[in-house]
Structure formats: structure tokens, C-alpha cells
Amino acid sequence: MIRIAANQLSPTMADLAANVEMSTTAVRRSVSAGARLVVMPELVLSGYMFASAEEARSLAVTPQHPVFAAWAQAVAEVDGVVVAGFAELGDDGLVYDSAVVVDGSGVLAVYRKAHLWDRERLVFTAGDAEPPVVETPVGRIGVLVCYDLEFPEMTRSLALRGADVIVVPTNWPLESPPAGEHVPEVVIAMAAAHVNHVALVCCDRSGPERGQKWNQGTCVIDQQGWILAATADRNGTAVADLDVSVSRDKSTADTEYGDAFGDRRPELYGAVTDPKDPDDALAAAK
Amino acid sequence: MIRIAANQLSPTMADLAANVEMSTTAVRRSVSAGARLVVMPELVLSGYMFASAEEARSLAVTPQHPVFAAWAQAVAEVDGVVVAGFAELGDDGLVYDSAVVVDGSGVLAVYRKAHLWDRERLVFTAGDAEPPVVETPVGRIGVLVCYDLEFPEMTRSLALRGADVIVVPTNWPLESPPAGEHVPEVVIAMAAAHVNHVALVCCDRSGPERGQKWNQGTCVIDQQGWILAATADRNGTAVADLDVSVSRDKSTADTEYGDAFGDRRPELYGAVTDPKDPDDALAAAK
Numbered sequence: 147m148i149r150i151a152a153n154q155l156s157p158t159m160a161d162l163a164a165n166v167e168m169s170t171t172a173v174r175r176s177v178s179a180g181a182r183l184v185v186m187p188e189l190v191l192s193g194y195m196f197a198s199a200e201e202a203r204s205l206a207v208t209p210q211h212p213v214f215a216a217w218a219q220a221v222a223e224v225d226g227v228v229v230a231g232f233a234e235l236g237d238d239g240l241v242y243d244s245a246v247v248v249d250g251s252g253v254l255a256v257y258r259k260a261h262l263w264d265r266e267r268l269v270f271t272a273g274d275a276e277p278p279v280v281e282t283p284v285g286r287i288g289v290l291v292c293y294d295l296e297f298p299e300m301t302r303s304l305a306l307r308g309a310d311v312i313v314v315p316t317n318w319p320l321e322s323p324p325a326g327e328h329v330p331e332v333v334i335a336m337a338a339a340h341v342n343h344v345a346l347v348c349c350d351r352s353g354p355e356r357g358q359k360w361n362q363g364t365c366v367i368d369q370q371g372w373i374l375a376a377t378a379d380r381n382g383t384a385v386a387d388l389d390v391s392v393s394r395d396k397s398t399a400d401t402e403y404g405d406a407f408g409d410r411r412p413e414l415y416g417a418v419t420d421p422k423d424p425d426d427a428l429a430a431a432k
Numbered sequence: 433m434i435r436i437a438a439n440q441l442s443p444t445m446a447d448l449a450a451n452v453e454m455s456t457t458a459v460r461r462s463v464s465a466g467a468r469l470v471v472m473p474e475l476v477l478s479g480y481m482f483a484s485a486e487e488a489r490s491l492a493v494t495p496q497h498p499v500f501a502a503w504a505q506a507v508a509e510v511d512g513v514v515v516a517g518f519a520e521l522g523d524d525g526l527v528y529d530s531a532v533v534v535d536g537s538g539v540l541a542v543y544r545k546a547h548l549w550d551r552e553r554l555v556f557t558a559g560d561a562e563p564p565v566v567e568t569p570v571g572r573i574g575v576l577v578c579y580d581l582e583f584p585e586m587t588r589s590l591a592l593r594g595a596d597v598i599v600v601p602t603n604w605p606l607e608s609p610p611a612g613e614h615v616p617e618v619v620i621a622m623a624a625a626h627v628n629h630v631a632l633v634c635c636d637r638s639g640p641e642r643g644q645k646w647n648q649g650t651c652v653i654d655q656q657g658w659i660l661a662a663t664a665d666r667n668g669t670a671v672a673d674l675d676v677s678v679s680r681d682k683s684t685a686d687t688e689y690g691d692a693f694g695d696r697r698p699e700l701y702g703a704v705t706d707p708k709d710p711d712d713a714l715a716a717a718k
Contacts, residue, residue, distance in 0.1 A: 260697050260700055261695055261696075261697060262695075263687075263690065264684070264687040264688055264689050264690045265687075265688060265689065267689060272697075275700075276700045276702070276703070277700075279710075279714060281714060286710075286714070293695075296626075296627050296692075297627070297695075297696060297697070297701075298584035298585075298588065298623075298624075298627060299584075299585075299588070299696075299698075299700075299701035299704050300700075300701075302584065302585070302703070302704050303700075303701060303702075303703040303704055306703050306704070306708075306710070307703055307708070307710055307714070308710025308711070308714055323658070324658050324659075326612070327658065330623075330626050330656070330657055333619060333622050333623050333626065333657060334623045334626060334627060336619050336623070337584075337619050337620045337622070337623035337624070338584075338623070340582075340616050340619065340620060341582050341583070341584060341620060370616070371616055371619060372609070372610050372613065373610075398550070401549075401550040401551075402550055402551060403550050403551065403553060404549065404550045406582075409547055409548075409549075409579075409583075410547075410583060410585075411546050411547060411558075411583070412585075412704070412705050412706070414546055414561075414562045414563075414585075414586075414589075415583075415585035415586075415589060415704060415705050416562070416589075416705060417562065417588070417589040417592050417593055418585050418588050418589055418592070418698070418701060418704055418705060419698050419701050419702060419704060419705050420698070422592075422593070424565075424572075424592070424593055424594025425594070428565060428567060428572070428593070428594055
């Protein structure tokens with residue numbers, strides 16, 4: 147059982163120094179509250195509403211930036227882990243919308259968002275690697291960033307490769323679902339948790355920024371796909387205690403034979419990785 | 433725009449003649465109400481709670497059974513389509529948990545459930561073909577049966593191959609979700625509709641049968657993943673008018689560049705069709 151704290155922070159747009167301080171304070175506060183897995187939003191060090199690619203580049207940092215050492219120091223005392231999003235200046239000179247996994251020893255992994263949402267492609271380069279599953283002191287962490295979640299292949303891939311918990315730093319632009327419904331991203335996260343028998347943490351941001359509002363949909367979801375904790379508050383924190391090792395059992399409760407992974411039929415899923423033009427596919431099927 | 437009627441029927445267990453009459457009456461009633469896509473539950477001609485494989489075999493019929501001609505006749509007058517589940521006696525002598533697609537001309541396609549739930553494997557043989565996308569008078573229909581829905585590769589595959597609407601005859605055993613939440617299968621269906629920009633119809637059954645109760649979760653879901661119509665009533669019908677051609681537009685509303693399919697990165701999804709042992713995958717990633 148670990149305590150998870152997902153911090154729905156409101157970064158100060160384009161103020162790296164302020165966000166370094168705010169995020170480090172949030173990690174310390176989460177650790178003080180007993181959390182060993184501390185999550186923060188996408189692009190927590192920069193803000194999201196870039197005026198230009200140049201502005202994003204001016205706010206990008208490398209994984210050697212001292213903020214990550216500060217986070218590492220803060221979680222070291224509980225043998226914990228931080229996952230958060232940041233604008234990454236790559237060693238190739240390109241700028242990525244990345245997420246970092248940090249434990250007490252420092253940076254364990256950096257993942258570069260593979261699916262860029264809308265105008266993000268004008269600002270960032272998309273990552274070219276599959277999302278990582280990282281062995282950490284709190285379990286095997288799979289990492290996605292925001293829109294990646296909307297591609298069920300990504301959550302499936304992480305779960306198949308052994309993730310105990312999928313952590314998703316996000317910036318979800320405000321939507322208005324029908325009365326009584328969750329925002330779409332939460333519905334997608336709940337479905338992904340259920341079909342993969344995997345825990346999932348989505349850490350959204352809060353606060354308007356250059357006119358943009360956010361869903362403030364931060365949530366911790368259990369292996370049955372139900373929301374354990376959430377917060378709609380500006381700068382709120384969703385806190386839950388969760389046994390992530392339950393994710394390793396893919397058998398279906400109350401059945402004799404059901405197994406979420408054992409029941410898969412990968413030989414029938416070829417269209418997912420080798421899509422055809424629909425008209426060609428229909429013609430061939432005749 | 434077509435009217436869809438999903439009939440949450442309660443078959444009479446092991447009474448083929450009664451279910452032939454009930455289902456044909458339901459098709460006629462739906463057509464009278466203006467529906468051109470008429471959906472009925474999984475195994476509507478037999479019931480679900482088989483005492484043995486022998487009982488299932490005794491209730492299985494071939495696609496040449498006159499009931500399908502009766503349904504065809506009923507929908508012919510509106511150039512409509514019926515999708516429903518039945519226990520199929522295959523020409524190979526095996527028994528399948530199948531779904532049939534019928535239009536005014538007769539049987540267009542039969543799909544054999546590929547993912548058998550729990551003890552169904554003691555009664556049925558699993559299908560070995562990917563689910564079909566069938567050109568019909570009401571659009572391109574993709575077909576799944578019940579538990580198939582819980583494998584997001586299946587909905588994805590159908591949408592990639594051009595389905596306008598995914599139709600899922602089901603028998604969902606009763607569950608108790610947390611207060612305010614849909615049953616898990618509905619959450620999964622909503623997520624699948626949203627991420628694939630595809631319409632989806634789930635037709636559950638009702639009525640206790642040999643002690644088993646059901647979710648009665650029948651619903652019609654639009655291309656944004658929201659529920660257009662549902663019914664929790666015994667023998668209720670979910671009716672909705674829906675433009676299924678909207679499913680052919682995968683661009684994301686209110687964005688400049690967003691496209692649910694154009695944004696995919698199939699080269700990163702290899703684990704979905706070629707899964708490795710998680711421990712081997714983690715070792716290789718080090």
C-alpha cells in the first residue's frame with residue numbers, strides 16, 4: 147500500500163523560477179502528508195499557453211536542471227517517487243513535451259509525449275519512443291502525457307509491459323460534459339484501468355492561464371476502474387492509499403476462468419498496428 | 433439520420449419457439465416505431481444460463497433458420513437492418529456464440545464471438561475471425577458480442593476498418609457500481625465511442641434467468657461518447673435518432689489539427705499485437 151498525492155497545481159506562465167519553487171514546495175508538502183508517489187501536471191515548470199515556439203524553448207530545461215535534484219532530495223526521505231511534466235530541451239536541440247520520473251537517487255527516466263494535441267505540434271517535437279515502464283521504489287510506473295491517454299494502445303502497451311500504475315501528467319482544456327457525466331478524459335481513464343486491471347493517476351492543472359480554463363479533473367483510479375480520489379479545487383490535491391501490486395493479478399474477480407490478459411486474442415488485432423484504408427478493407431472483405 | 437431501437441428483451445430460457453415469436457414481434461414493433469436499425473441481445477433465441485454444452489447445442493440454429501427470414505421480411509419494408517445474437521450451429525458441427533446481421537434480403541453476415549467470458553468456454557467454441565464491418569442500407573455496421581467490447585483493440589479495429597456504428601448484442605451479468613457511476617461496460621463503451629469518433633449501440637437483456645440478474649444497461653452512444661438513449665426497464669427499448677455518417681469524420685471539434693486517427697502512432701503500438709513477458713520486457717529496457 148502506498149499513498150499517492152496528485153497535485154493539481156496552477157503554474158505561473160513563463161516564470162521558471164516561480165514554478166521551481168512552487169513544485170518543490172508541493173513535493174515537500176506531499177511527502178509531509180505521507181505520500182510516496184507524488185504527481186504534478188504536464189508542463190508544471192513552464193505553463194502551457196505558449197505565445198510561440200520561441201517562448202517554449204526559452205522555458206525548456208534539461209534533465210540535469212537542479213529542480214529535479216531538489217525533488218529527489220525531497221522524496222529521498224520516504225524512498226518515494228515524483229512524476230511530473232516539463233518542457234524538455236533535448237540533447238538534440240529539440241524541445242519536447244516530456245514527463246520525468248525521479249526518485250531519491252535522481253532522474254530515473256524521461257518520456258517525450260508521442261501524441262501532440264492540436265497546436266502543440268507548432269511548439270514541440272513529438273517523441274519517437276514507446277512510453278516507458280520504470281522500476282521504482284513504489285512499483286513499476288508507466289508514463290504517459292495528456293493526449294497519449296486517448297490512444298488505448300498506449301495504456302494497453304504499458305499494462306502489457308508490466309506497469310503497476312500508469313501516471314499521466316495532463317493539462318485538460320475545459321469541457322462541459324452532460325449533467326452527471328465525468329469529462330471524457332476521466333471516462334477514458336476509468337475504462338483503461340478497468341480493461342487492463344491497472345491503477346491510473348491523472349494529474350490535471352488548475353487556474354486560468356492566458357484566458358484558458360481547465361477541467362481540474364485530477365483523479366486516482368483503482369484497478370476496477372473506479373475513482374478513489376479526485377479534486378476539482380484550484381491547487382487541490384487528490385490523495386489515495388492504493389495497493390499497486392494488485393495490478394499484477396489480471397484474473398477477473400468472481401469468475402472461474404476470466405483473465406483480462408489471458409483472454410486476449412492478439413492474432414485478431416492486426417488492424418491496430420497495420421491499418422488499411424477503410425474502403426480497401428471493405429472491398430477486400432467482399 | 434436513422435432511428436435506432438435497441439430492444440432489451442428477456443428471452444425464455446431454452447424455449448426456441450417462444451423466442452422466435454418474441455424476437456420477431458420485437459422487430460415488427462421497432463419497425464412500426466420508425467426504426468431502421470433494430471438491435472436485440474446476445475443469445476436472444478436461446479437464453480444464456482445453459483445447464484450444459486448439450487443444452488446449448490440443442491438450442492443452436494444455423495443461419496438458414498426461418499427466424500432470420502422472418503426478421504428480414506419485417507425490416508424489408510423500411511430498408512432496415514437487424515443485429516442480434518444467437519447460438520449458432522456451425523457447418524463444422526461446432527456451437528458458437530454468434531451475432532447475425534440481417535437486412536431485407538436476408539442474412540448479410542454472421543460473426544462468432546472471439547472472446548468468451550468465463551464459463552462460456554465450456555459451452556461454446558470461440559470464433560477465429562476478426563469482427564466484420566458490413567455494408568448495409570443503414571451504413572457500415574461493425575459487430576461485436578458482449579465481452580469482445582472489453583478489448584479496446586476490437587472497437588479500434590472496427591473503427592479503423594470503417595465502421596459507422598458498432599453494434600454489440602450483450603448479456604451483462606448484474607454488477608453494483610459506486611453511486612452515480614455507470615456499469616463498467618457502459619464506461620468502456622463511452623470511452624470507445626469517444627476515442628474512435630464512432631457511434632455505438634449496446635443491447636443488453638433483462639429479466640432474471642435461472643437466478644441470474646442483468647445490468648439492463650442497453651444504450652445508444654454518439655460519436656462524442658455520450659449516451660443518447662438508454663433503458664433500465666425490463667423489456668424496455670432504447671430509441672435514438674442518429675446520423676451515423678458523422679463517424680466518418682475523425683477530426684476533433686474545436687481544434688485546428690486534431691484528428692483521432694491521423695494523430696495515431698501505430699509504430700509505437702507493437703506491444704499490443706506482440707506482447708512480451710513483462711519481466712523480459714523490463715529487463716530488455718534496462
